Amino acid sequence: MKQTRIIWDMPITIEIVGQTINRNDLEHIFTYFKHIDSVFNIFDESSEMSRINKGKIRKAKWSTEMKEVLALCKKTKKETYGYFEHERNGAIDPLGIVKGWAIKKGANKLLEKGYTNFYIDAGGDIQVHGHNKDRQLWSVGIRNPFNRFENVKTLFLTGCGIATSGNYIRGNHIYNPFQTGKPVPDVVSLTVIGSDVCEADRFATAAFAMGEKGIYFIEKIWGFEGYMIDQKGIATYTSGFEKYTQPKNLSNQFANINL
Amino acid sequence: MKRFILSSIVLIFFMMYSLYYRVAEQPAIPVVPPKNNPNPSPTATTQPAATNAPAPTGTPVTPTNTPTLTPRSGYKDGIFTGEAADAFYGYIQVQAIIQNEKITDVKFLQYPNDRSRSIYINEQADPMLVQEAIRAQSANVDIISGATDSSQAFIQSLQSALNKAK
Numbered sequence: 001m002k003q004t005r006i007i008w009d010m011p012i013t014i015e016i017v018g019q020t021i022n023r024n025d026l027e028h029i030f031t032y033f034k035h036i037d038s039v040f041n042i043f044d045e046s047s048e049m050s051r052i053n054k055g056k057i058r059k060a061k062w063s064t065e066m067k068e069v070l071a072l073c074k075k076t077k078k079e080t081y082g083y084f085e086h087e088r089n090g091a092i093d094p095l096g097i098v099k100g101w102a103i104k105k106g107a108n109k110l111l112e113k114g115y116t117n118f119y120i121d122a123g124g125d126i127q128v129h130g131h132n133k134d135r136q137l138w139s140v141g142i143r144n145p146f147n148r149f150e151n152v153k154t155l156f157l158t159g160c161g162i163a164t165s166g167n168y169i170r171g172n173h174i175y176n177p178f179q180t181g182k183p184v185p186d187v188v189s190l191t192v193i194g195s196d197v198c199e200a201d202r203f204a205t206a207a208f209a210m211g212e213k214g215i216y217f218i219e220k221i222w223g224f225e226g227y228m229i230d231q232k233g234i235a236t237y238t239s240g241f242e243k244y245t246q247p248k249n250l251s252n253q254f255a256n257i258n259l
Numbered sequence: 260m261k262r263f264i265l266s267s268i269v270l271i272f273f274m275m276y277s278l279y280y281r282v283a284e285q286p287a288i289p290v291v292p293p294k295n296n297p298n299p300s301p302t303a304t305t306q307p308a309a310t311n312a313p314a315p316t317g318t319p320v321t322p323t324n325t326p327t328l329t330p331r332s333g334y335k336d337g338i339f340t341g342e343a344a345d346a347f348y349g350y351i352q353v354q355a356i357i358q359n360e361k362i363t364d365v366k367f368l369q370y371p372n373d374r375s376r377s378i379y380i381n382e383q384a385d386p387m388l389v390q391e392a393i394r395a396q397s398a399n400v401d402i403i404s405g406a407t408d409s410s411q412a413f414i415q416s417l418q419s420a421l422n423k424a425k
Contacts, residue, residue, distance in 0.1 A: 013402075078341070124405040132401050143405030144393065152393040154400055166406025191404055219388060229393055239387045 001026065007033045008041070008099065010123035016110070017133045018117040025113050029106045029120070036102045039065055042093055053091040069094050069101055076202045080217070084206035099125050100163055100201025107197070120197075125163040127197040137247065145189040145229055152235070153191075153227060155244040161197025165190050165208035186212045189229040193244060200224070212236075 002015040003026050012033060014026055041047045048066055051057050062070075073086040073094050086094050103120050107127045110118055117130030119138055128138040137158050141151030145166055155162070166189040190208045194200035203224060207214030215236050218226035225241040243249050340354045 121402050139400040141400035141403045150395045154396045162404050164404045233393050235393050236388050236390050
């Protein structure tokens with residue numbers, strides 16, 4: 001069963017295969033995502049995030065979810081030498097982390113309900129579990145940053161997350177915090193594979209802000225692989241990335257599947 | 260009132276941009292064009308670079324320069340050890356070496372360890388990255404990963420630009 005909704009101003013798709021599916025379980029996840037939107041959306045004046053940014057809620061009254069996300073923002077900033085930045089113009093904007101964090105929560109809810117073969121895709125940030133309807137690893141294409149109707153790489157994944165940061169869709173939204181006001185021009189797309197989509201998303205966001213050095217950062221940190229595309233159409237990828245291009249690979253150490 | 264005007268300007272810009280976007284054949288190339296770029300800007304083809312494409316597996320590239328991360332200005336020269344930070348699988352602790360107000364090297368003092376595959380990151384060696392020209396592949400995939408297709412990102416970007424114009 002596959003369903004797509006527009007939430008967080010983007011298409012979110014959930015597909016579950018291989019067993020009897022209760023439609024309500026899918027709806028439950030979408031409802032959760034709408035709830036997350038109402039908490040964190042900075043373009044919604046009534047969201048908790050907006051009200052915190054206006055100083056209307058003191059820290060002791062912040063929701064558990066808010067505290068968890070902001071703690072993760074701070075942690076990510078430390079781990080990425082400040083290149084992950086969630087504060088801008090005196091306001092907090094956790095966009096670079098909330099999406100991956102929420103998808104992971106959604107995936108955990110499906111796992112708790114006993115589903116083992118599914119993916120959640122929110123605007124290109126994806127978490128995959130188990131196998132697809134053909135009992136194969138989930139195949140994931142990396143979109144061509146120069147042509148949205150093409151893929152430039154095909155990966156075969158399970159039990160992990162993948163996130164792509166880029167500046168080719170309607171303007172640059174990732175900023176180098178050390179050169180405020182200047183968007184990052186050299187790298188047009190950076191895809192990161194990690195143990196789950198929350199990890200992949202937060203490091204993809206930060207590494208993208210590092211420009212062409214971001215791929216070095218991904219190479220250096222354990223447990224992540226990356227694929228970077230520059231504005232000349234040259235891709236640079238990490239030393240462990242290639243295994244994911246093999247259809248039958250089971251090299252993902254976080255997999256726990258019966259194919 | 261001011262906020263209303265600002266929101267209206269943002270909305271009008273976005274509507275005009277959307278209109279242009281629908282009319283244009285291709286999505287916009289990255290906003291900042293490369294300067295003095297001898298290669299033509301990438302278009303619909305997926306091999307905008309050299310005609311002699313390297314083999315699909317690519318050529319291993321060992322970069323000659325240690326990358327330098329540019330920090331905020333005002334750092335003192337020296338060696339600085341960071342706190343250990345919880346990286347989910349274990350702790351990361353780094354040591355930054357600063358020379359001439361730039362971070363010239365970062366060493367890992369602590370890194371998460373995998374039981375079956377222990378990795379020692381040798382700070383003397385450059386990372387072994389691989390390069391290739393991108394090529395179109397099968398469109399027959401289960402899922403596609405690309406950058407966020409979000410109009411919010413555009414509004415956010417534009418809004419911050421307008422803030423600077425104030």
